[in-house]
Amino acid sequence: MTTTLRPAGPPTATPDGGADRRWLICSNGRPVGTVRTVARRYGSYLVGRIEGLAVTDAARRRGRGTVAVLAAEEVLRAWGCQRAEVTVPVQAPPAHALALALGYTETNLHLLxxxxxxxxxxxxxxxxxxxxxxxxxxxxxxxxxxxxxxxxxxxxxxxxxxxxxxxxxxxxxxxxxxxxxxxxxxxxxxxxxxxxxxxxxxxxxxxxxxxxxxxxxxxxxxxxxxxxxxxxxxxxxxxxxxxxxxxxxxxxxxxxxxxxxxxxxxxxxxxxxxxxxxxx
CATH class of the missing domain: 3.40.630.30 (Gcn5-related N-acetyltransferase (GNAT))
Known part of the structure; x- marks a missing residue:
């Protein structure tokens, strides 16, 4: 099985000089999920965000989420981002575990x-x-x-x-x-x-x-x-x-x-x- 990202639409320029694009997660060319990459500019440097990662139930537990995050990181690198950020709801412990396994460090908590x-x-x-x-x-x-x-x-x-x-x-x-x-x-x-x-x-x-x-x-x-x-x-x-x-x-x-x-x-x-x- 080959997992790739396919553009779901053209990139959008953000008001601060960054970029925003949505992607389809595809397995052998068949869409099995979505993800979004966003670059935000702070002065002379860019910070990337990976948002909206979702894989269909039938396609989970096969490493597609992992490949999608790594592919999204490559997009952010190509845009010139030096850091990547992800925000994970507490109702999704597997996504939190995935981020940690991929080298992300927990820095903040949101409370309500x-x-x-x-x-x-x-x-x-x-x-x-x-x-x-x-x-x-x-x-x-x-x-x-x-x-x-x-x-x-x-x-x-x-x-x-x-x-x-x-x-x-x-x-x-x-x-x-x-x-x-x-x-x-x-x-x-x-x-x-x-x-x-x-x-x-x-x-x-x-x-x-x-x-x-x-x-x-x-x-x-x-x-x-x-x-x-x-x-x-x-x-x-x-x-x-x-x-x-x-x-x-x-x-x-x-x-x-x-x-x-x-x-x-x-x-x-x-x-x-x-x-x-x-x-x-």
Whole structure:
């Protein structure tokens, strides 16, 4: 049996200078599945994504998924991608095992919660917007932390710098006044102790429900362990409800057991694994 990829349509150029193409997975010329390759540009380098891998039930367990992923990686290499990323739902442990077997490393987890009615702020704690005066310092600190996280996830310093600059420019086009974004600080007895960045329009779930996303939540290192992270998350949930959004997601880096423990204690559940691989 020979497994190959056949184009399901022409390639599409993405607004950032990348590419997007869908493929049929074929066995001896007969379609048995589909896969999609996407290249995203961050400054001068490209990151590839392999998405929508699906093999028909009758064709599974014959190595076709493995061959399809390897073929998709070759497409990404030909496009100039230096890394490949895959996102795997937790309902698909075999796909997670396949990615690990092919040399992918788990870097992130996606979590989701259907918000109920969060508690009101504890006594002495208040939330206030991050305005024009505070925004530059907040942004610089946020970028520094994001760059450090990207390096820990395997990017070079330069790749991390370019990806960070691209992402923040795209997501905060109007700075502190960007539409559908909430930037907030937490104050304890008037002293700033933490902050969060909330995207109130992060697409929709499969059932059509609007989805918000916690982009960052940060507590001053010397003040961690005092419950401020929990208060920030509850404040983000209140922001969502005020905007009419009941589903809130977030990303946590694998190995950050403290953050994962906080989120699971607040009833967030893991929905996806994110894995990456360097394309040599």
């Amino acid at each position: 919660k259907r918000i109920g009615q969060p508690a009101q702020p504890a006594s002495g704690l208040t939330i206030r917007p991050i305005g024009a005066e505070d925004f530059p310092d907040w942004l610089e600190a946020t970028k520094a932390e994001f760059r450090a996280q990207l390096v820990r996830a395997g990017l070079t310093e330069e790749q991390a710098r370019q990806r960070c600059a691209t992402e923040h420019t795209r997501l905060l086009r109007q700075g502190h006044a960007t539409q559908d974004v909430a930037l907030r600080r937490l104050l304890a007895d008037g002293r700033a102790v933490g902050s969060f960045w909330l995207a109130l329009d992060n697409g929709r779930l499969p059932d059509g429900s609007p989805l918000a996303w916690v982009m960052t939540v940060d507590v001053a290192p010397e003040l961690r362990g005092n419950g401020y992270g929990r208060e920030l998350m509850l404040a983000a949930e209140r922001e969502c409800l005020a905007a009419g959004v009941r589903d809130l997601g977030l990303n946590v880096y694998s190995g950050n057991t403290v953050a994962l423990g906080l989120y699971t204690s607040l009833d967030y559940r893991i929905t996806h694994w994110v894995l990456t691989k360097t394309l040599l």
